[in-house]
Amino acid sequence: MAKNMRERILAAASNLFQARGINATGVDTIVAEAGIAKMTLYNHFKTKEDLVLEVVTRRSREFAERISARLDKSVVDPTEKLYKLFDYVGEWLADPQCSGLPFLKASAEFPQPDNPVHQLSAELSQEFRDYITGLAREAGIREPEALGLQLTMLIEGAVLSEQLSKGSNALEHARQAARILIESAKR
């Protein structure tokens, strides 16, 4: 049971943060959702902020690894990976329990640059961008940083648009834009 506790707390917190926002979710609510005692939570996490940091990290890494695992497994052609990237983001976005890019939402709730959650979000966002830049580099793009950033912006914008107005088919349009940008960058 001991090992499960931590996971249960993280899962409960993750769900609540996603549904109501981080600042709007109290410790008591997390405790109730996880079905545990308050002291148990504070036995595993020093403060609420520590819990927030770990939840944000996990969710972001889960997202990134879910995408990259699929890409590594099913695609070999490096350029094809860039296209497939949008397919897999689309699948992730179609999941009804998906609620946006974790590091983006976290950074919006903690705008102050010196805030630990904000700094973590910036790092995770950078990781994601670096990953896409890496894909562009493997695909032999001349300026992989430029295309990587552009594709990242498209994905972030698409996720936001889809969240704000469902059914806008944002990701499909992002994919079409990406194709044009990739082709243009290869020439």
Next chain:
Amino acid sequence: MAKNMRERILAAASNLFQARGINATGVDTIVAEAGIAKMTLYNHFKTKEDLVLEVVTRRSREFAERISARLDKSVVDPTEKLYKLFDYVGEWLADPQCSGLPFLKASAEFPQPDNPVHQLSAELSQEFRDYITGLAREAGIREPEALGLQLTMLIEGAVLSEQLSKGSNALEHARQAARILIESAKR
């Protein structure tokens, strides 16, 4: 003075929401920043949420009008407007007191779809997208909705990237991507 009170409250709230986030800013803090009595605030706004709604609306409209006013004044060629759009967003973004697109941050802090702030954010986001789609239509783009959404995603993503890691030159890369997309859409 009576007319100024409202503006002073809105200005103070706007600054604080921008700097610390909406949920993290208490009414007492707003009152202190505005240099007024608490009852004066509640005399002008029924609840904090009412104040939030008006602040978000104003900031979003200010942004949109600042961009569109410049475009209408200085540019005549419809296609050129699409390019200049990124210049003016860039200038707005370079303003050190700028802190992201108001409706995006607000929607992140109030994720629940039935929340009034979230709904307002969705409407304001839609307004912005419609405006850009209108520009695309005037420029004779074949599928203005598609390009409008794509450019919107680029702008939103660029603003986020710039906020999360300053000096990434996100908007410049967004502009380059936009040029490619626009040229491709015109052909």
Next chain:
DNA sequence: GTAAAAGCAGACAGAACGGTATAGCCCGGT
């Protein structure tokens, strides 16, 4: 000039916040 409107200061209510303390229970290891 005077009365009504609006602003002020500060106390206050009731709830929620993050976090702590305490006392007991249950269960596994030896």
Next chain:
DNA sequence: ACCGGGCTATACCGTTCTGTCTGCTTTTAC
């Protein structure tokens, strides 16, 4: 058999939250 560590339940701390009330002063309008 028993001991210790993790979990529970509950009460509690001080602070902060939104929102209200009151009594007094200033401004505004006619």
